[in-house]
Amino acid sequence: MPHIVIDEARCKGCGLCTIACPKKLVALSDSPNSMGFTVAVFSDASQCTGCTLCAEMCPDVAITVFK
C-alpha cells in the first residue's frame, strides 16, 4: 500500500506538506519534536496514492514516499 514516512527529527512543522496533499492526509499535530517544532503526521494510509506531492513541497526533505 502506498504510504509516506515523516522523519520527525527533521520536520520543522512549517505545514507546507499539508497544503500539498490532494487527499488531505497530512496534518500538523500538537506534539513537538526535540527542537520544539510541532511535527506533521500522516493519517489513513489506505487513501495515499504515493503521488509524492507532499514530499516535493517539504523544504526539509523530511518525507520519504513508498509505492
Added chain:
Amino acid sequence: MKQVFSRPESLKDIQTHFCPGCHHGSVHRLAAEAMDEFGVRGETIGVASVGCSVFLYGYFDVDVIEAPHGRAPAVATGAKRARPDRIVFSYQGDGDLAAIGTAEIIHAANRGEDITVIFVNNTTYGMTGGQMAPTTMVGQKTSTSPYGRDHSKDGYPIRMAELLAQLEGVGFSARVAVNSPKNVMQAKKLMKTAFRYQVEKKGFAFIEVLAACPTNWGMNPLAANQRVGDEMVPYFPLGVYRNTANL
C-alpha cells in the same frame, strides 16, 4: 514496495539551519537532484555566496568554495577556467547577486562563462535581518524601508532573469517558484536544464527562484508561501526568457 521519493545523494543527510518554511531548503534539494541526474556529484564545484545560504558547503556533498559577498560569479569564472572539466555553479541571494554583486553577475553573464548560476530571490536580505534589497516589492516594509519601499526614491524591483536574458553571452535564463507542487515540478525541470547547459557545454545558465523568507517577512510559513504566489509572481513572471540551445 519501492521508495519513490527520497533525499538526493548530492544532498548530505543533515539538519539545515534554515527557518521553518524557508524555501532555501527546497532550492538546495532541486539543485542536488539535478547533480544526481547528470551523475556529476564527484566533479562539481559549488561556489557559496554570503547570505543565509552561506553554509552550502555543509549541505551539498560536493566541493565548495566560499566567495566574498557578491563575488561568486567571479570566483566561479576562475574555477571553471582553471578546471573546464568540472561542473561549476554559484548559489546566491538577491542581496548578494542583485545588489553588492551586480557587476560580477552582469559581466560573467556577458562574457558567457560556462557556469550555472542559481539565484534565490526572497525580496530581502535574509541573513542580516531583512533589509531592503533591489528586489523588494514596492510598498514592502523592511527594516530599512519601515514605511514600505517608495519607488520615487528607491526605484522598482529589479527583474534579473529578464535583464540577463538581453545579454548575448547568456545561453539560458529562467524564473521559477517553489510555492506549490506544480511550480516545484516546473522548477525541478528547469533546474535540470540549467545544469544540462553546462554538461552539454552550451553556455552560461541562470535560474532565478522566487522564495519565501517567513522570518524577515514577519509571516508564518504558510502565509509566506502564499505571498510568493499572490504578490511576487504577478510582478516577477515565471517562465523561460532565453534558451539559445533549445534544451
